[in-house]
Amino acid sequence: MPATTFFIDKPVYDAAKGLVRFDYGLDDRRFCETLELPPGADARAAETETFGKLLGLAAIVMGVSYFKLLAPLKIAAPDIALTTEERSFVIDVYENGLGEFYARNNLQRFGKLSLEAPEDNHRPARFDLPDRALVPIGGGKDSLVSVELLQAADVAFTPFAVNPKGPILSSVDKIGIPPIYVTRTLDKEMIRLSKEPGFYNGHVPSTAINSMIAALCAVLYGYNRIVLSNERSASEGNVTFDGREANHQHSKSIQFEEILASVLANATGGSLQYFSILRPYSEARIASLFARETKYDHVFSSCNRNFRLAGHDGPLWCGECPKCHFVFLIFAPVMSKERLVGIFGQDLLAQSEHEHSFRELTGLAGQKPWECVGEILEAAACLYELTKRSEWADEPIVQLLKPDLLTQYGEGKLEFALAELMADSSEHHIPQSLAARISPHAL
Known part of the structure; x- marks a missing residue:
């Protein structure tokens, strides 16, 4: 029998060990996933309502990997309070973020999912963060162009990655700035079941997942900006399915960026910004910017076959x-x-x-x-x-x-x-002061 409800438990952070535990359930099936964070986290920040709020949201977003095993219509997070805006964000992740998964498995879920979670009408106080950026590095051309633009504009930043391997490690080595790396360990039973008959498998919104992990790190290690490297082309979908456009890159789209940026700003009292520095550019324009510099030629890769669960080889x-x-x-x-x-x-x-x-x-x-x-x-x-x-x-x-x-x-x-x-789009959410510093270096 298919599962009727996907359960998301309240996550637990062990500051002494730098370990976050996330627990999930599909009726009577239980799963556990962990994040191992590097040393240096602010213990006081971990005790704030801001961090608690982001931790709950991260648990929900990361849960898509377990939800998709049976894709039930009901999601329940009984111990994670959500605002009206956060509820809409969660539904977007589980509907549009999994749009490709539904289309390729012929599952009609748009407009049918229900979410049970307590109401949260409280807005956290502003949580002040240092003026510096956390920059996710994917090992491909895009994030390296972001790095070059930020360095040219003399913007303080730190490379960030989850489960870095292959081209990510070699690219960060070339960047030459000490990174923040997080180890994410998926539940082995989930991985096993995803290959078994009777269970579904497919694409998950990895940018959404990694962005939420980055948000946790922004608060714990002190960064007021998460700077993405998503181009304007990412907003174009692949096919129409179940009355809606399914986009492989939904969590890289400007529509998703707007939603998550608002959620993160409200969760931190307006202190944490989230935007893509490459949003004004097409992929072809980014390629032309990358071509200016040769030092990354033999360390980067945009080939997704380098990023499997088993690692890079x-x-x-x-x-x-x-x-x-x-x-x-x-x-x-x-x-x-x-x-x-x-x-x-x-x-x-x-x-x-x-x-x-x-x-x-x-x-x-x-x-x-x-x-x-x-x-x-x-x-x-x-x-x-x-x-x-x-x-x-x-x-x-x-x-x-x-x-x-x-x-x-x-x-x-x-x-x-x-x-x-080759013409830059005005549709982006780069703060004006930063855009003024970056633009001359993109000419």
């Missing part, structure tokens, strides 16, 4: 997944072929066997891949740009897609898209 780029193909595609117009092939270890535009992947990325076949890739028109415009460059024009992938690309979009639309990709 093998080359930095698999060369076979849509993410590898997309990143290669947007780098090609702004890098020499020699440099780009040196980064990837192979020329991905010379491999005609991956034609279908590039067709999906550019909107010529299928649907937008369930990956953290840019907009369809963005990929199409970048491929069009390569048709005009002697270094890339004769590549098999470029030649195979060029006729259909021009037929479907037309040169005029593609030219306009190219210009728009």
Whole structure:
């Protein structure tokens, strides 16, 4: 029988051990997950109502990994009080944050989930935090561009990561600033069940999860800003399912950023800011900014096959997944072929066997891949740009897609898209004072 209720217990923080325990239940099944925090936490901060509030919200958001095993319609957090705004935030995480999971498992849940939790009508007092930023590092190009912009603008920051491995470790080493690392240990029984018949598995909103863990660290270690590296392209969804757009990158979208930024600000009395420094930029624009600096060329990776539960091993780029193909595609117009092939270890535009992947990325076949890739028109415009460059024009992938690309979009639309990709959007939530310091370095 499927579970009828997903239970979320009140989390427990052991300051002496730096250990946070999260307990969950699916009817009579019980699960436990832990966070191990580094030394140096402010013991007084851990005793505040602000930290308690964020701890409860983190428990709820992190619970998606256990909820999705059976995806019941009822969620219960009997010991975690929530405001009206926080309830809406939780529902967004469990509906839109799991949008891809529902679509790929053909589960209709939008508008049907119920949440039982006590009412919280109390607003915490302002919790003052030092003026410095906590910057999540994912090991890919985006967070490294954020680092370069912050360093150029002389903004104080600390790299942050959960379960760092492979490209994250090598990237942080190149950054040269001592990081804050958190160890997250998932329940082994949950992992086992996710592979068993009768249980569901699928994508969870990892950016939402890591953001809540970052919020805990911001309070415990003293940071008034969590600075993300999510581009404007992340707001584009993949497919329409159950009457709603399902977006693989929902927790990277500007809509989610707005919701969580408000929740975190209200939970801390207005002291903790949450925003993406790369929101004004397209993926192609970020690629052009990355191309200015070569020191990360052989330590970074945006290939998701490097970030499995078992850890990282093998080359930095698999060369076979849509993410590898997309990143290669947007780098090609702004890098020499020699440099780009040196980064990837192979020329991905010379491999005609991956034609279908590039067709999906550019909107010529299928649907937008369930990956953290840019907009369809963005990929199409970048491929069009390569048709005009002697270094890339004769590549098999470029030649195979060029006729259909021009037929479907037309040169005029593609030219306009190219210009728009390099224009910065005004739709972002970067504080004005910080934006003024950053902007000159992005020119």
